[in-house]
Amino acid sequence: MNSIALTPQPPYYAVIFTSLRTEGDNGYGEMSEKMVNLASSQSGFLGMESARDGLGITVSYWDSLEAIRAWHRNAEHELAQKAGYQQWYQSFKVRVCKVERDYGFEKGT
Amino acid sequence: MNSIALTPQPPYYAVIFTSLRTEGDNGYGEMSEKMVNLASSQSGFLGMESARDGLGITVSYWDSLEAIRAWHRNAEHELAQKAGYQQWYQSFKVRVCKVERDYGFEKGT
Numbered sequence: 585m586n587s588i589a590l591t592p593q594p595p596y597y598a599v600i601f602t603s604l605r606t607e608g609d610n611g612y613g614e615m616s617e618k619m620v621n622l623a624s625s626q627s628g629f630l631g632m633e634s635a636r637d638g639l640g641i642t643v644s645y646w647d648s649l650e651a652i653r654a655w656h657r658n659a660e661h662e663l664a665q666k667a668g669y670q671q672w673y674q675s676f677k678v679r680v681c682k683v684e685r686d687y688g689f690e691k692g693t
Numbered sequence: 694m695n696s697i698a699l700t701p702q703p704p705y706y707a708v709i710f711t712s713l714r715t716e717g718d719n720g721y722g723e724m725s726e727k728m729v730n731l732a733s734s735q736s737g738f739l740g741m742e743s744a745r746d747g748l749g750i751t752v753s754y755w756d757s758l759e760a761i762r763a764w765h766r767n768a769e770h771e772l773a774q775k776a777g778y779q780q781w782y783q784s785f786k787v788r789v790c791k792v793e794r795d796y797g798f799e800k801g802t
């Protein structure tokens with residue numbers, strides 16, 4: 585995930601997940617990796633970007649709101665969400681967005 | 694910026710700026726801090742969230758597309774953008790989004 589996602593021409597959708605963790609790992613690292621792999625295999629998944637230094641920001645990209653809803657309701661993901669509420673997160677915010685425009689830059693080599 | 698932005702009820706706008714830096718600071722740290730302060734003072738600015746571990750993600754929130762355009766054209770910000778292209782970024786992507794829905798969680802104390 586440590587790269588800029590290769591998303592298609594807009595419009596598409598983004599879910600911005602911003603979080604503050606609780607102390608300790610409590611199984612988070614393993615589950616987090618599992619959820620990244622599982623999300624990547626979902627229909628309509630376009631890419632994901634993630635960074636944390638204290639505050640964590642994960643942005644996942646999707647081709648439709650229906651794909652986002654299906655991922656939210658995925659059974660394994662629902663179990664992870666439950667553990668997120670109970671154990672892993674002090675606080676979080678989820679923002680569902682429509683990407684209307686994008687542009688990029690890559691330095692010449 | 695190391696906290697979850699206190700944004701109003703949707704709809705509002707988000708600019709997701711994802712980047713990979715070049716080597717060395719080259720004045721980036723100082724300018725970055727200056728730009729955060731300058732952005733925060735702009736009309737229509739709602740908040741900002743930022744994290745970097747290799748990949749950097751900064752999300753700024755705005756009340757309108759016009760506010761985003763005005764910030765993009767701000768003279769001091771234009772100088773910073775120029776240095777971004779020339780010195781600070783190996784690559785970046787900017788995504789302009791409409792936040793349609795959000796929800797959050799805060800652990801009880």
